[in-house]
Amino acid sequence: MAQDHQPPAQLSSGQPLRIALAGLGTVGAGMIRLLDTNADIVRARAGRPLEIVAVSARDRSKDRGVDLSRFAWEHDMTAMAARGDVDVVVELVGGSDGPALTLARNTIACAKGLVTANKAMIAHHGMELARLAEAASVPLKFEAAVAGGIPVVKGLREGTAANAIERIYGILNGTSNYILSTMEATGADFADVLAEAQAKGYAEADPTFDVEGVDAAHKLSILAGIAFGACIDFDHVDCEGITGVRAADIAQADTLGYVIRLIGMADVETGGDGSPRLLQRVKPCLVPKRHPLAHVTGATNAVVAEGNFSGRLLFQGAGAGDGPTASAVVADLIDIARGETSAPFSIPVAEMIAMAPAGSGERTGRTYLRFMVTDRPGVLAEITAAMRDAGVSIESLIQQGRVSEGGEVLVAMVAHEGPEKNVAHALSLLEASPSLTATPLAMQIIAG
Numbered sequence: 001m002a003q004d005h006q007p008p009a010q011l012s013s014g015q016p017l018r019i020a021l022a023g024l025g026t027v028g029a030g031m032i033r034l035l036d037t038n039a040d041i042v043r044a045r046a047g048r049p050l051e052i053v054a055v056s057a058r059d060r061s062k063d064r065g066v067d068l069s070r071f072a073w074e075h076d077m078t079a080m081a082a083r084g085d086v087d088v089v090v091e092l093v094g095g096s097d098g099p100a101l102t103l104a105r106n107t108i109a110c111a112k113g114l115v116t117a118n119k120a121m122i123a124h125h126g127m128e129l130a131r132l133a134e135a136a137s138v139p140l141k142f143e144a145a146v147a148g149g150i151p152v153v154k155g156l157r158e159g160t161a162a163n164a165i166e167r168i169y170g171i172l173n174g175t176s177n178y179i180l181s182t183m184e185a186t187g188a189d190f191a192d193v194l195a196e197a198q199a200k201g202y203a204e205a206d207p208t209f210d211v212e213g214v215d216a217a218h219k220l221s222i223l224a225g226i227a228f229g230a231c232i233d234f235d236h237v238d239c240e241g242i243t244g245v246r247a248a249d250i251a252q253a254d255t256l257g258y259v260i261r262l263i264g265m266a267d268v269e270t271g272g273d274g275s276p277r278l279l280q281r282v283k284p285c286l287v288p289k290r291h292p293l294a295h296v297t298g299a300t301n302a303v304v305a306e307g308n309f310s311g312r313l314l315f316q317g318a319g320a321g322d323g324p325t326a327s328a329v330v331a332d333l334i335d336i337a338r339g340e341t342s343a344p345f346s347i348p349v350a351e352m353i354a355m356a357p358a359g360s361g362e363r364t365g366r367t368y369l370r371f372m373v374t375d376r377p378g379v380l381a382e383i384t385a386a387m388r389d390a391g392v393s394i395e396s397l398i399q400q401g402r403v404s405e406g407g408e409v410l411v412a413m414v415a416h417e418g419p420e421k422n423v424a425h426a427l428s429l430l431e432a433s434p435s436l437t438a439t440p441l442a443m444q445i446i447a448g
Helices: 026-037 039-046 077-082 099-111 120-135 152-159 174-186 188-198 213-228 246-257 322-337 379-389 422-431
Strands: 017-022 050-056 089-090 114-118 165-171 258-270 276-288 301-307 311-318 363-374 394-402 410-419 441-444
Touching: 017 026, 017 077, 017 322, 026 039, 026 050, 026 322, 039 050, 039 322, 050 077, 050 322, 077 099, 089 099, 089 322, 099 120, 114 120, 114 322, 114 422, 120 213, 120 311, 152 213, 152 301, 152 311, 165 213, 174 188, 174 246, 174 258, 174 301, 174 394, 246 258, 246 363, 246 394, 246 410, 276 301, 276 441, 311 322, 363 379, 379 394, 379 410, 379 422, 410 422, 422 441
Parallel strands: 017 050, 017 089, 089 114
Antiparallel strands: 165 258, 165 301, 258 276, 301 311, 363 410, 363 441, 394 410
């Protein structure tokens, strides 16, 4: 197809915002359906029509349930930005590098706006892309990259703009939350619920990024950048997934008045030299049943932001899916159609701070600990001695009977509030113990 590589003429407010769409999976097809269904609403709110002019995907012949014949087809999606009839490129391909990143760079180099749902790309290359976008005076939008249809990026960038954010935390992965809340409701173990989630389409065939916490870590690093004005630092997110959580842990948490959720949390502390340090971690935690996050079940996401004047704010809703994610993409396009071109991370990249990572060892809190041990005399004394030697005070202790034919026994305890480094030291003292049949599980307890 012959292409006009001249830059587009300056648009007046009534002219359509012309869009090239890369990626025609469920979200891409959902975006087309949304623009067809809500065309009048979108036009009224954007001040002009939003018009898709070109699309690209791996397989042109696949039936996606939408009419693609009205759009130009580009076999090479990385060249879409060079089209003269395009103002904005929407990237829904995914992947931190490869064609998606090439397309993003090409789009900004051609002075076109970029909208993406690609959390991995923003987590790994967001600072570079934001710097390029600011230099080119073009918009870079990524609402759909974090928590699907929940407007948490906009909420942080705009709704809490007058606040110093003290802490941000929440449930950032729907697959893990579905698994944990289903284990909670049914008493089933992790492997069985994962298989059910895969059968229902809530989990990928390869669920590693979800259940090991990587997906949530991508999102957390982006939110931390916006909330604290910190340069994105995905590599220093302390990340632990939910594969070690057993049905017995869910039951013990329930007895103690808690539920277990995979929580992403970030805040800033002042280091000994007076410089800010950024703590980012994704880990399964015990959440009090009275806490708002305890009632977030299924594939739902929820984010809590604590502002120094706004107080606690809760953003909750569908964290994935074609409709919610397409809604977030089109919301970004409406902002661009209105002429909104503010800094991608709320403040210019030049003013963002490269914060050193904060270690969690000096943090204090209560901790749930679970040990799987051999059923023989002296094991409990060995564990409690390690706790004593590490300065960990035990608040409560539960020992179950045998939980397997091999004679495994579950020992669970809650430690009084104290430094997390003491708990880590106690576990290191037990590392070589022949009494342990599995790696111990330690989960922080979220304050109410």
